[in-house]
Each structure stands twice: as structure tokens, then as C-alpha cells.
Amino acid sequence: MTAMTAKATARKQKKTWSLWTERRLPSEYEAVTYKFHSHFRRAPAPFELSEGWSINQFYLKNREGSKFALDDWEGYRDPRAYTYRRYVEDQRDREVYCDNLIDEFERLDSYRKLSRPWLDFLGRHYLPVRFPGHAMQMSAAYVAQMAPAAFVTNTFYFQMGNEMRRVQRQAYLAKALALDNGRAELADSDAARGLWTQAPQWQGLRELIEKQLIAFDWGEAFVSRNLVVRPIFDHVFNAEIAGLAKANGDDLLSLLHDDFRNYDEAYAVENTKALVSYATGKVASHAGLLRDWIGKWAPLGERAARGLSEALATAPGADSAEALFQRTMAAQAKLVADCGL
Amino acid sequence: MPKLQRRDYYDTARDMNWAFSYVNEDEVFPEELSKSFGIKGDEWWGWDEPYKLTYREYVHNQAGKDDGIYSIRSTIARSNLYDNLDVGWKSAIKAHYGAIPVPEYFASIGEARMARFGRAAAWRNMATFGTLDECRHGQAQIYFPYCLLGKDPQFDWAHKAMHTNEWGVIAARSLFDDMFTANDAVSTAIQLTFTFETGFTNLQFLGMASDALHVGDIEFGALISSIQTDEARHSQQGEPTLRIMIQNGKKAEAQKLVDQMFWRSWKLFALLTGISMDYYTPLESRTMSFKEFMQDWICRQFMDQFKDLGMDLPWYWEKHFLPELDWVHHAYHLGVWFWRPTVWWNPDAGVSAAERDWLEQKYPGWNARFGKLWDVIADNVRAGRIGKTYPATLPIVCNCCHIPICSPSVGQAPRITSHNGRKLSFCCEVCEWVWKSQPERYDTHLSVVDRFLAGQIQPPNLEGALQYMGITPEVAGNDAEGYAWNRMASLAAE
Ligand SMILES: [Fe+2]
Ligand SMILES: [Fe+2]
Numbered sequence: 001m002t003a004m005t006a007k008a009t010a011r012k013q014k015k016t017w018s019l020w021t022e023r024r025l026p027s028e029y030e031a032v033t034y035k036f037h038s039h040f041r042r043a044p045a046p047f048e049l050s051e052g053w054s055i056n057q058f059y060l061k062n063r064e065g066s067k068f069a070l071d072d073w074e075g076y077r078d079p080r081a082y083t084y085r086r087y088v089e090d091q092r093d094r095e096v097y098c099d100n101l102i103d104e105f106e107r108l109d110s111y112r113k114l115s116r117p118w119l120d121f122l123g124r125h126y127l128p129v130r131f132p133g134h135a136m137q138m139s140a141a142y143v144a145q146m147a148p149a150a151f152v153t154n155t156f157y158f159q160m161g162n163e164m165r166r167v168q169r170q171a172y173l174a175k176a177l178a179l180d181n182g183r184a185e186l187a188d189s190d191a192a193r194g195l196w197t198q199a200p201q202w203q204g205l206r207e208l209i210e211k212q213l214i215a216f217d218w219g220e221a222f223v224s225r226n227l228v229v230r231p232i233f234d235h236v237f238n239a240e241i242a243g244l245a246k247a248n249g250d251d252l253l254s255l256l257h258d259d260f261r262n263y264d265e266a267y268a269v270e271n272t273k274a275l276v277s278y279a280t281g282k283v284a285s286h287a288g289l290l291r292d293w294i295g296k297w298a299p300l301g302e303r304a305a306r307g308l309s310e311a312l313a314t315a316p317g318a319d320s321a322e323a324l325f326q327r328t329m330a331a332q333a334k335l336v337a338d339c340g341l
Numbered sequence: 342m343p344k345l346q347r348r349d350y351y352d353t354a355r356d357m358n359w360a361f362s363y364v365n366e367d368e369v370f371p372e373e374l375s376k377s378f379g380i381k382g383d384e385w386w387g388w389d390e391p392y393k394l395t396y397r398e399y400v401h402n403q404a405g406k407d408d409g410i411y412s413i414r415s416t417i418a419r420s421n422l423y424d425n426l427d428v429g430w431k432s433a434i435k436a437h438y439g440a441i442p443v444p445e446y447f448a449s450i451g452e453a454r455m456a457r458f459g460r461a462a463a464w465r466n467m468a469t470f471g472t473l474d475e476c477r478h479g480q481a482q483i484y485f486p487y488c489l490l491g492k493d494p495q496f497d498w499a500h501k502a503m504h505t506n507e508w509g510v511i512a513a514r515s516l517f518d519d520m521f522t523a524n525d526a527v528s529t530a531i532q533l534t535f536t537f538e539t540g541f542t543n544l545q546f547l548g549m550a551s552d553a554l555h556v557g558d559i560e561f562g563a564l565i566s567s568i569q570t571d572e573a574r575h576s577q578q579g580e581p582t583l584r585i586m587i588q589n590g591k592k593a594e595a596q597k598l599v600d601q602m603f604w605r606s607w608k609l610f611a612l613l614t615g616i617s618m619d620y621y622t623p624l625e626s627r628t629m630s631f632k633e634f635m636q637d638w639i640c641r642q643f644m645d646q647f648k649d650l651g652m653d654l655p656w657y658w659e660k661h662f663l664p665e666l667d668w669v670h671h672a673y674h675l676g677v678w679f680w681r682p683t684v685w686w687n688p689d690a691g692v693s694a695a696e697r698d699w700l701e702q703k704y705p706g707w708n709a710r711f712g713k714l715w716d717v718i719a720d721n722v723r724a725g726r727i728g729k730t731y732p733a734t735l736p737i738v739c740n741c742c743h744i745p746i747c748s749p750s751v752g753q754a755p756r757i758t759s760h761n762g763r764k765l766s767f768c769c770e771v772c773e774w775v776w777k778s779q780p781e782r783y784d785t786h787l788s789v790v791d792r793f794l795a796g797q798i799q800p801p802n803l804e805g806a807l808q809y810m811g812i813t814p815e816v817a818g819n820d821a822e823g824y825a826w827n828r829m830a831s832l833a834a835e
Contacts, residue, residue: 015490017500031487032480036446038503039522047523048514050785054373055523084477085407092404095397102343134357134462137469141456144472150446157449157476160456164469165396171354176345189356197359210363 029081035074036150040064058216063146067289068219070282073149079270087158091165094263098169098256105252111180117316118248119177123186125311127174128196129237130167135209136233137163139225146218155271162264169256204307205233208300223293226272227336228301234265235331236308240324247317269335276339291341305329347395354395357462358386375458375526380589388461388585392577399470403477403571410481410567414488417560423492427626428821429689430556431493433617436686437549437561438486438499440509440613444517445568446479447503451521451529455578458526464578468526471534471575478568485564494815498685505811508789509612509684512743516609519782520602527582531595532602535579540643541606542572545614548634552618555626583650592651599647600655601778604771607662608669608742615670616677619700620691621821630703632666657771665769667704671711672747679718680732680745681818682803683810689821690715696826710751722827735806738788740765741772760784 016025019035026034039046041064045056080086105111137160144156171187178187185191196202212229215221238261245253280287309324318324361369366382417423423431452475455468486499502510518524521533546569553562586595611631618631629637640663644654655662678688692700692715700707721729736745737755746755746768756767760780766788767773776783789810792798798809807817 013488013491015494017487017490018497019501019504028484032484035500035504036443036479038443039447039518047518048511048786049518049523049782052785053523053782055525058373059523084473084480085404085411088400088404088407088473088477091396091400095400099343099397106344130354131357131359134465138457138465141453141465141469141472145450145453145457153450154476157453157472160453160469161396161473164466167357168354168396172343172345172350175350175353176343179345179349187350187353189353193356193359197362207363210361210369214364214368 027081029078029083029086032083033150033154037148037153040073040148059146062216063148063218066217066219068217068222068279068286070279070286072282073147073152075282076149076151076275076278078151078155079274080267082154082158084154087161090263091161094259095165098259101252101255101259102172106176109180110250110252111177114177114181114250115248115316118250119181119183119186121248121315122177123183123191124195124199125201125314126237126241127170127186128192128199128202130170130174131193131196132205132209132233133163133167133170133237135213136225136230137167139212139221139229142213142216143218143221143225146216146221148218152275155267155275159264159268159271162260162267165264166260173253173256201307201311204300204303204305208297208304211300212297219289220293222275223290224297226268227276227290227294227339227341228297228332229304230268230272231332231335232301232305232308232328234261234268235328236305236312236324238265239331240312240327244312244315244318248315272335273339276341280340287341290339294336294341301332302329305332347393347398351393351395355463355466356386358383370458370460370526373525374454375460376528377460378527378586378589378591378594380460380585380591384589385460385464385585386462388459388464388581390463390467390577390581392467392574394467394470394574399473403473406567406570407477407481410564413560413563414485418488422557422560423489426558427556427623428687429621429623429691430553430558430626432686432689432821433549433621434558434561435486435493435495435498436613436617436621436684437545438482438496439502439685440513441545442479442482442486442499443503444513445475445482447517447522448533449473449475449479451475451524451533452575454521454524455526455529459530459578460527464530464581467575467578471578474571474575477571481564481568485560495685495687495818498816501811502685506789506792507683507685507810507812508738508743508745510810511789512609512612515743515786516605519605527586528598530578530582531586531598533579534576535583536599536602537606538572538576539579539646540603540639541610541614542569542576543638543643544610544634546572548614548629548638549617551628552622552626555628556623580650583652587651596652597778599652600657601775603655604657604662604775605742607665608744608768608772611665611670612673612677612744616674616688619670619703620674620696621689624693624696624699627699631670632703635666657774661769661771667706668710668751669747671700671704671707672750673744675711675714675750676736676745676747678820679730680736681820682731682807683812684818685812685816687818687821690718690824690826692719693826714750719827722824727824732803735790735793737766738790739768739772740783740786740788740791741767741776743788744768766790 013025020026045051046059047056049056140156140160140163144153144160147153147156174187178184208229212224215224238257242254242257305325305328309328310321312318312324313321360382449472452468452471456465456472459465459468483499486496489496520537521529546565550562550566583595615631677684678690681688697712718730738745748768756773758765758773798805
């Protein structure tokens with residue numbers, strides 16, 4: 001046998017897991033994701049402890065007992081078919097891009113060229129965003145640990161990582177802006193915390209975020225996070241902020257948010273659509289269930305969007321609060337519509 | 342490169358704690374998912390991780406590590422490395438793959454619980470990396486045996502095991518669910534990251550990696566040592582959690598968490614690592630005995646670090662733990678070999694004449710305690726009475742560690758006791774203590790023997806038991822060397 005044929009033979013996978021039920025062989029992504037949640041619907045209880053043990057009961061109630069149920073979650077696929085390995089490879093490239101971007105702007109001494117009103121605006125209405133951003137990371141961790149199949153769970157692990165990515169770049173900018181402009185308060189955590197917990201424009205979002213954290217039914221957690229909180233939050237803090245930044249000569253901020261939008265937000269959107277379409281494809285009546293949940297969270301979502309729009313409207317050159325609000329709610333409505341709901 | 346270093350902005354990136362006002366703290370961090378031990382709110386906010394890392398560094402490092410291990414995998418795939426490995430070693434890696442990859446993925450759920458229910462943002466960030474790490478460990482460690490499926494059907498158990506009720510799987514799942522998949526965030530930090538990952542993972546991941554290199558299993562060695570670099574980082578979530586508990590007067594509670602989980606981990610790793618190191622690893626490749634690894638990495642290194650934090654040795658250290666170092670895994674090995682059709686690998690007796698000499702040297706008294714039991718087995722094999730080397734009855738299984746009770750082999754009787762009218766069997770005083778110290782976790786859980794007696798296993802014989810355990814004929818274990826060790830032993834005797 002020549003070296004070439006030995007290589008070809010070695011590469012060819014002929015056998016697969018005995019639990020795999022399809023005739024075709026799984027992809028590598030499928031082989032390392034399929035049926036990892038052996039505890040889902042396991043009898044007599046998900047975990048190898050007393051049935052009455054509190055965490056068994058918690059899962060029985062909020063995962064197995066959720067109305068967002070169907071027979072085979074193992075059929076769900078991440079549109080990007082991410083394994084851990086592919087995810088970190090892609091994000092390494094994104095982070096190199098962000099480093100290069102920052103490097104380029106820092107060489108032009110860009111932080112010092114920003115206007116005082118823009119810096120004031122960022123301090124009050126943008127930089128505290130790392131608090132709700134971190135909560136979005138928490139809520140992705142929640143949906144991940146409760147989802148019924150690793151095919152779903154992993155997409156939330158990666159969304160969780162992406163939230164952290166954005167928060168850390170925002171923290172970086174806060175510090176860099178503070179240092180270069182001699183304005184320590186811009187990177188002061190207590191100051192940002194004070195704004196986040198006290199300033200009126202943030203309170204709608206804070207109420208939404210805090211309440212979303214205690215939506216423990218896994219289906220409701222997914223819907224409230226990915227169809228209400230996230231589209232509102234991402235529209236304001238990726239799309240609108242990027243536009244305002246550009247208008248105020250802050251191209252760095254604008255380009256960073258473009259990157260978050262084009263890659264991380266797009267990933268969340270793709271998986272939101274795919275999961276909704278998978279679930280409603282299996283159980284048509286789930287469309288009604290998801291709509292009900294969206295309806296339940298909509299008033300809080302609107303209040304959050306209202307406060308954020310009023311805040312953004314104070315930026316130099318911004319549109320009216322009403323226009324910002326309409327665009328934000330339209331973005332959320334568009335996602336819901338794109339999901340066929 | 343951006344001009345600010347990690348240390349310049351790190352604090353800004355980790356202090357995202359605030360006091361909730363639209364919901365209660367108890368609702369955001371329910372006791373069942375995040376046991377507070379009475380420590381509330383901003384008492385946790387000073388949680389300070391010793392190992393600091395940002396996302397950009399994380400993806401950079403991790404992508405590099407994965408490049409490394411997957412390129413080794415594809416190089417090895419073109420060689421016949423696997424075919425040339427020692428048969429006993431193959432059993433060691435099959436046992437590892439069945440017991441470890443999917444539970445590593447379960448650990449990602451435990452980490453995600455800390456990423457959501459950890460009581461400080463800095464902690465949740467570290468757990469976010471930990472979650473991603475454990476997803477990596479599940480996927481990488483299952484991909485390698487996946488590629489070996491064409492070589493041997495027993496590798497299927499890397500994927501299948503956790504879906505079954507095989508007795509060793511029940512023991513492993515019972516430990517891992519207790520420690521992380523079904524544990525609250527605070528207890529997980531103490532029990533998984535502090536107790537288990539700083540000690541026992543070193544044993545299986547560094548100890549076995551060093552043996553792997555001697556055996557020539559570059560692939561397995563590279564895989565698990567790469568994994569251990571992640572464990573070394575995310576295991577450091579334990580220490581800051583422990584510090585906060587101690588500062589708030591909860592040392593006794595923390596000590597109890599450690600004592601419970603140290604013991605449970607010891608039992609399972611005596612089974613998994615103990616047998617692999619002292620019997621399955623070929624004699625010429627053994628770097629140290631299991632006991633020496635334990636003494637070096639658990640008794641010394643781990644316990645030093647433990648005492649530095651003001652913790653005490655577990656109460657059972659002198660009386661139960663140290664004595665067990667001399668015999669427990671030898672007894673387990675005998676049991677596993679005897680019950681070999683119930684496992685997904687081929688147990689290697691590992692008792693050729695030269696191996697017995699090594700065992701006697703590393704464990705003085707081994708011949709008198711265990712050698713004589715192997716003599717009986719060897720006689721039966723030589724006389725062609727293989728049937729006599731197989732079990733005819735079910736063993737008694739411990740209701741805590743779920744490992745068959747092997748202590749009678751050293752003259753220690755099982756402890757039969759009861760709780761609220763339910764009969765319970767324990768292998769030792771410490772397992773009984775662990776169980777009775779938190780019955781809410783275990784009180785209605787049935788051991789495989791309880792299930793048998795309750796009529797859940799039909800037909801009620803070995804065949805029914807194998808079926809219940811998911812063992813199929815092509816996977817059922819047999820002697821790894823086809824009893825060749827015995828011919829060698831008898832030749833040596835002549
Ligand atoms: Fe791990
Ligand atoms: Fe770990």
C-alpha cells in the first residue's frame with residue numbers, strides 16, 4: 001500500500017456510535033455533540049441521586065416539565081455547526097481583528113480626539129452597559145445548562161462567550177478613554193454601578209434584565225432572552241450606538257460594534273431562528289406558546305427600549321427618542337416575524 | 342497590540358456586581374442552585390481569582406492548544422501506533438474513555454451553573470471559561486475514541502456508557518452528578534474545583550499522561566496533558582470561594598464539603614486510576630505505583646496547599662484513608678477481573694511472575710493478601726476450569742460509592758445499617774458517614790443491587806443483569822491477554 005492510500009484509508013471513518021440512528025454517517029460536529037445529555041428524561045430522575053433531591057426536582061420542573069417540549073431535540077443543528085474547536089478558531093480571528101483595529105486607532109491617538117459632549121454621553125449612557133451585558137452572559141449560561149440537548153446547549157455556551165467578549169472590549173475602552181482624557185470616572189466601577197442602578201434611563205432595562213434572570217422555565221428563558229431582551233439590547237448597543245459613534249467621529253467604537261453585530265449577534269440570530277423553526281416544525285402549536293411568552297415579556301421590553309431611546313437621543317446629532325424607540329421595536333418585531341411567529 | 346495590558350483594565354472587566362431591586366437576591370440565587378451558607382450580597386463581591394485571563398487571551402490560547410492535539414491525532418491516524426500498543430494499556434484507555442469524556446461534558450453544566458449562579462461577577466467569568474473548557478474536554482476526548490471505533494467496538498462505550506446502567510457507570514455518574522451536574526454553585530466550587538480538580542484530575546490526567554509517554558501512546562498523552570492545562574486554570578475557582586467561606590465563619594461547612602467529596606473521589610479514582618496504573622500499564626512503562634502517585638500528588642502537594650488555607654485534614658485521614666492506599670484498588674482489581682463480563686474493557690490480570698514481584702515490592706504483603714487469591718484463579722485457569730473464574734452471584738454494592746463491597750478480601754465486614762426503615766449497605770465507615778451526613782441527596786436512590794431485589798432487573802440472573810447494564814456480547818470484557826499471564830506464571834514456576 002502506498003503512503004497516499006494508507007492516508008486515505010486512515011482518514012475514512014466507517015463506523016459510528018451505536019446510538020446514532022440515521023443511515024448516513026454523522027459529521028464530526030454531530031459525532032461530538034449527539035446525545036451528550038444522557039440525563040434528559042432519564043428515569044426515575046435526571047441525575048443519579050434521590051428523585052426528591054432539589055436539583056432533580058428543579059430540572060423535572062423547568063426542563064422536562066416545560067411546555068416547550070418535543071420528542072426529539074437531538075435533531076436540532078446549529079446553522080454554523082460549531083464545535084468548540086471551530087468556535088475558538090473563529091473567535092481567535094475576530095479578536096485579532098479587534099486588536100488590530102484598536103492598535104490602529106491608538107496609533108492615531110484617537111481617544112484624545114473625541115469631543116467632550118461625546119465622552120459625557122458615553123460615560124452616562126453607554127459605558128454602564130457592561131452590567132446588563134454581563135447579565136446577558138449569565139442568562140446564556142442559564143439556557144445552556146437547562147436545554148434538553150447538547151446541540152442546543154452548546155450554541156448558548158458560545159453565545160455566553162460572545163457576551164463576555166463584548167463586555168471586555170467595553171471595559172477596555174472605558175479604561176483607555178479614562179486614561180487618555182484624564183477622566184477617571186469613565187472607568188470607575190462604582191460610578192458605572194451607580195448609574196446602572198439609579199439613573200432613570202437604565203431602569204427599564206434593569207427591570208427587564210433582573211426579571212429575565214428569574215425566568216426559570218427553560219423555554220421561557222430562551223424566548224424572553226433571545227426574542228425580547230437580546231434583539232432590543234443588541235439593536236441599541238450594536239446598531240444604534242455604532243451609528244452614533246460614527247456620527248461623532250468615534251470610528252473605533254463604531255467598527256467594534258459592527259464586528260459584534262456581524263459575527264456574534266448574527267450567530268445568536270441564526271440560532272434563534274433555527275431553534276424556533278425546528279420546534280414549530282415539530283410541534284406546530286409551539287408557535288402559539290412562543291407568541292404568548294413574547295407577549296408576556298413585551299411590556300417590559302418596551303419600557304426598556306423607551307428608556308434606552310431617551311438616553312441615546314441625548315447624544316450629539318442623535319435622532320429623536322421616538323424615532324429610536326420605533327426602530328428598536330421594529331428590529332425586535334422583525335426578528336419575531338423572521339422566526340415565523 | 343492594544344496599549345493597555347490585561348492588568349490595566351481587568352478590574353473594570355470583572356466588577357459587574359450590583360444589588361437587585363426589581364427581584365430579590367434569593368430569587369436570582371435560589372438556595373438549591375447556589376447555597377449561600379448564610380453569606381449574602383456584597384460579601385461575595387471581593388471574590389478574587391488567582392489565575393487571571395481575558396477572553397482574547399482565552400481564544401488565542403485555546404485555539405493553539407486544539408491545533409496541537411488535533412494535528413497529533415491526524416498524524417497518528419496515518420500510523421499503526423494504536424495496533425502496537427500493549428493490550429493492558431488499551432484497557433486503561435478504554436476505561437478512561439467510558440468514564441471520563443461525557444462526564445467532562447457534564448462538568449460543563451456544573452461550570453455553567455457557576456457561570457450563572459456563582460455569587461460574584463469575577464467568579465462567573467472564570468466559570469464561563471470553565472464551561473467552555475469542559476465542552477472542549479468532552480468533545481476532544483470523545484473524538485479520539487470515535488476515530489478508533491474501526492479498531493475495536495469497545496470504544497463505542499466512550500459515547501454509550503453514560504446512557505447505560507452498567508455498575509461502574511452508576512458509580513461514576515453518582516459521583517459526578519453529586520459533585521457537579523446536580524450540585525449547587527457554591528458547593529461545586531468547593532467540591533469540584535477545590536477538592537477534585539486540584540487533586541484527583543492531576544492523578545488521572547498527569548499521572549496517566551506520564552505513563553502514556555512511556556507506553557508510546559503519544560496521542561493519549563498529548564490529549565490528556567493538554568486538557569490538564571485547562572483544569573489547572575479553572576480549578577482555581579475553589580480557593581477564592583473557600584476564602585470567602587472561611588472569612589465569614591463557615592470553615593466547618595467548607596470542611597464538611599471537602600471531606601465528603603474527597604472520600605467519594607478517592608473511591609472512584611482508586612477504581613479507575615488505581616487499576617490502570619498498577620495492573621493495566623505494562624510493567625516496564627510504570628513510572629510510579631498508584632500509591633506513590635497518591636502520596637506525591639494527593640497526600641503531599643494537594644494537602645500542603647489545603648493546609649495553607651487553614652483547612653484540616655479530613656477526619657478519616659489516618660484511620661481510613663491512609664490504610665486504604667495499601668489495599669483498596671487491589672481488591673477492586675480482583676473484583677473487576679472476576680466480574681469482567683460486566684465491564685466494557687478487557688481487564689488485564691497483570692499478575693505475571695515479574696508483576697507480582699513488583700507488586701510485592703511496592704505493596705509489601707501483597708502476596709499474602711492478594712497473591713493467594715490469584716493463586717486460586719491461576720489454578721482454575723491452568724486446570725481449564727475457566728467457569729470457576731466467573732461469578733455465579735451478585736456482589737453487594739455500597740449505597741454510597743456504588744462499588745461492589747470488596748473489604749471482605751481483607752477481613753473487613755460490610756456495614757449493614759438502615760435509614761427510616763430502609764436497609765442500606767456500606768463498604769466502610771466513611772461511606773456511611775457521607776451518606777448519612779446528607780440523606781436528602783441519597784435517600785430514595787437505589788443501588789444496582791437494590792434494583793435487582795426490587796425486581797427491576799429481569800430475568801433476575803446474570804444474563805438479565807448484563808442486559809440491564811447495556812452490555813452486549815461484542816463489548817463484554819474478557820481477560821486482556823487471553824490468560825497468557827498465567828502460562829507465563831506457570832512457566833516461571835516450573
Ligand atoms: Fe475537564
Ligand atoms: Fe474541570
